[in-house]
Amino acid sequence: MRVVQHNATPGKGPCEENVGSGGTCEGMTGESRSNSPRSRRTPVKVQRLQDRLRAAAKRSPERRFHALYDRIHRSDVLWEAWKRVKHNKGAAGVDGQTLVEIEQRGVQNFLEELQAELKDGTYRPSAVKRQYIPKADGKQRPLGIPTVRDRVVQMATKLVVEPIFEADFRPCSYGFRPQKSATEALEMLRTQAAKGENVVLDADIEDFFGSIDHERLMKLVARRISDRRVLKLLRQWLQAGVLEDGVVRSAVAGTPQGGVISPLLANIYLHVLDETWSRKYARLGTLVRYADDFVILCRSRRDRDEAERVVRRVFEYLKLRLHPEKTKRLDLSWGRDGFDFLGCHLRKQLSGTIWEKKRKRLYFLHRWPSTRAMKSLRQRVRELTSSKWNWVKDVRVLIEKLNPLLRGWANYFCTGNAAKKFRQVDRYVGTRLRRFLWKRKRRHLRPGESRAWTEDFFVEHHGLHRLLGTVRYPEAA
Numbered sequence: 001m002r003v004v005q006h007n008a009t010p011g012k013g014p015c016e017e018n019v020g021s022g023g024t025c026e027g028m029t030g031e032s033r034s035n036s037p038r039s040r041r042t043p044v045k046v047q048r049l050q051d052r053l054r055a056a057a058k059r060s061p062e063r064r065f066h067a068l069y070d071r072i073h074r075s076d077v078l079w080e081a082w083k084r085v086k087h088n089k090g091a092a093g094v095d096g097q098t099l100v101e102i103e104q105r106g107v108q109n110f111l112e113e114l115q116a117e118l119k120d121g122t123y124r125p126s127a128v129k130r131q132y133i134p135k136a137d138g139k140q141r142p143l144g145i146p147t148v149r150d151r152v153v154q155m156a157t158k159l160v161v162e163p164i165f166e167a168d169f170r171p172c173s174y175g176f177r178p179q180k181s182a183t184e185a186l187e188m189l190r191t192q193a194a195k196g197e198n199v200v201l202d203a204d205i206e207d208f209f210g211s212i213d214h215e216r217l218m219k220l221v222a223r224r225i226s227d228r229r230v231l232k233l234l235r236q237w238l239q240a241g242v243l244e245d246g247v248v249r250s251a252v253a254g255t256p257q258g259g260v261i262s263p264l265l266a267n268i269y270l271h272v273l274d275e276t277w278s279r280k281y282a283r284l285g286t287l288v289r290y291a292d293d294f295v296i297l298c299r300s301r302r303d304r305d306e307a308e309r310v311v312r313r314v315f316e317y318l319k320l321r322l323h324p325e326k327t328k329r330l331d332l333s334w335g336r337d338g339f340d341f342l343g344c345h346l347r348k349q350l351s352g353t354i355w356e357k358k359r360k361r362l363y364f365l366h367r368w369p370s371t372r373a374m375k376s377l378r379q380r381v382r383e384l385t386s387s388k389w390n391w392v393k394d395v396r397v398l399i400e401k402l403n404p405l406l407r408g409w410a411n412y413f414c415t416g417n418a419a420k421k422f423r424q425v426d427r428y429v430g431t432r433l434r435r436f437l438w439k440r441k442r443r444h445l446r447p448g449e450s451r452a453w454t455e456d457f458f459v460e461h462h463g464l465h466r467l468l469g470t471v472r473y474p475e476a477a
Contacts, residue, residue, distance in 0.1 A: 046080045050163040057167035057224070064222075065164055069229035072156045073118035078111045081155035085148065085260070093147030094129045094243045102148060114149055121229070125150045125236050128256050130244035144242055144256020154260040157233060162264055164224050169267060170274040175291035176263035182342045183415050185290050186367055189297065189346060192286045193365035197297035198333045198348070199285075199304045202341070203311065204326035208292040209262065210254040213319045214238050217255075217269050237261060266291055273314050281310050295341055304329065334363060344416060345370040367416040374421060377409055378428060385432040387439070395437055396462045402429065403465045410467045422467035429464070430455040 042050070049071060057063065071077060085099070092098045102110050117123040128144035135141050146154065162178075169177065174185040205211075214235070221234060238255060241248045255262045270289065277287045284307045285298035296311075298304040308322075308329075315321055330337035338347030344367040351364045369377075384401050392398060406429070410422065434453045458464040 043076060043080055045076050046159060049077070050159065053160070054163035054167050057164040061168070064224060064226040066226045068160050068225065068227045069118075069233075071160050072153075072230070072233075073115050075111070075115065077156050077159055078115055078152065081152045081159060082107060082111060084155050085151045088260075090148075090151070091129075091131070091145055093145050093150065094126050095147050095149075097148055099148060110149075111152075114152060118153070123153065123233075125153075125240045127241040127243045127248045128259065130242050131258075141257070143258035145258050146237075146240075146256075146260070150237070150240075151260050153233070154237065157230065158261055158264055161225065161230070165264070165268055165271070168224070168275075169271060170278050172278065172287045173267060173271070173274050173289050175289065175293075176267065182290060182412070185288050186342060186344060186346075186416070188286065188288050189295060189341070190365045190367070192297050193332055193348065197285055197299055198331060199298045199301055200328075200330040200332060200337070200339060201296040201298070201304050201308055201311070202328040202330060202339045203294050203296070204323040205292050205315075206321050206323040206326075207254075208320065209257050209266070211320055212255050212265070212269055213253055214251075216318060217265060220268050220272065221265075234261070234265075263291060269318065270294075272318060273311065276314050277310070281307065284310070290342055293341065295339075301331075332365065340370045340372065343370055343373045343412070344368065349417075368418045369413050369416075369421045373413075374424070377405075377425065380405060381429055381432055385436050389436070390440070393440075395433060395440075395458075398433065398436065399458065399462050399464050403463070406465045406467060410465070410470050414470050414472050416471075419468065419471050422471065425467050426455055430458060433458055433464070 041047075053065070057065075089099070114123070126147045126149075128146050128150075131143045131145055132140040133143060166178065174180045174182065174188075217238070218231065218235060222231060225231060237259065239251055241250045242256065255265050270292065273294075274287065274289060284303045285296050288295050288297070296304070296307045298307055312322065328339060330339055332338075332346075332348045335348045335350065338345055340346070346365055346367045348363040349366045351362050351366075381402065384405065385398055389398060406425070409425075413421070430453075437453055455464075455466070459466050
């Protein structure tokens, strides 16, 4: 299967603005991000190191790597880690030190001091800063924002460690992995549903990032890594604690969302599910997992019920549990049910009929932006066209701010059946811009002038990005 690829990611779906340092996100609000840490090429020496580690891990599935720590504090690895952290942007941690301040004082000195601490064994991570971002359901998602120095060390560790585990990860895992995307995960669901896998277990893990058992996770990491200094680094990050309301609370379980290393640790933890399913239970159906979100497509309710029992047994070992209210059991046949996954709503739609001996109705799994994704986008558009911008004299200033948001959003959803939703977005953006112009001019408005403020006017004369017409359907499997 070949899929039209676009730079996008989601954690729970297409990402929100990155408040921390690249953790999982929910809802599509703007600029889309790719699974790959950055789009620029990795330096040759670092890439060679990663290729060698990946190849060695692939050749020897039982091998445990013991000489990794010295590679983490290599100058080229730390420089690459800095570049990626800077590219991801993100807020300051508990020390208040920002990326801009580090650049002003000198990145070279910053990295040399960090390298010296790592070599001497005196490096100690700081607590993460607790920050909350609103969720679409009105609740708040807790993020843990590490300091910039901790993010750089975490990124350097990820550069060295990730290739080893990538050699083991299964194809059913799509989230936060190099050369993997949310579009591929959605396309797998589409193709398998077309083959008759219509019975769905739409799973939701209750408080996943807060429930990861540290001892269990470290045992899973130790299956591949025996370097005690690397294991100590990981354990220090897990136990660094969280600063909230001026008090540092120690962490006995979980890994904070927002940390650079957290998505990799999450994939290592849930690899137990991927491996168990792939080796013993693939006959029951297709598992598609993106970070802590996963869906299982089966051909019958009996297979789905058995699949759920398998998941629960694996989760007993991992000390996790399915959310009793958010986990859904569905049947996609004849458009009976639909579900949300990675920011999209998926539902079977009647796509036509064919004539054989008798008329046959054809249903295919379609996807379009979910209600939550649409609501999130409209909210962001409102913010960018609100009255706080009344000092703006030229509407093109607002359009320059809107276009990256619209392009990123469209790039993520354009491989689905989103034409109707795209049209709604275009109309909404046009309405907001007309309202802005009307408020801006008011008494100075010439008779009939507002009639010219059509969507075509903003697109053709002011460069507004139009979503309609950008839908690209993936090639058939």
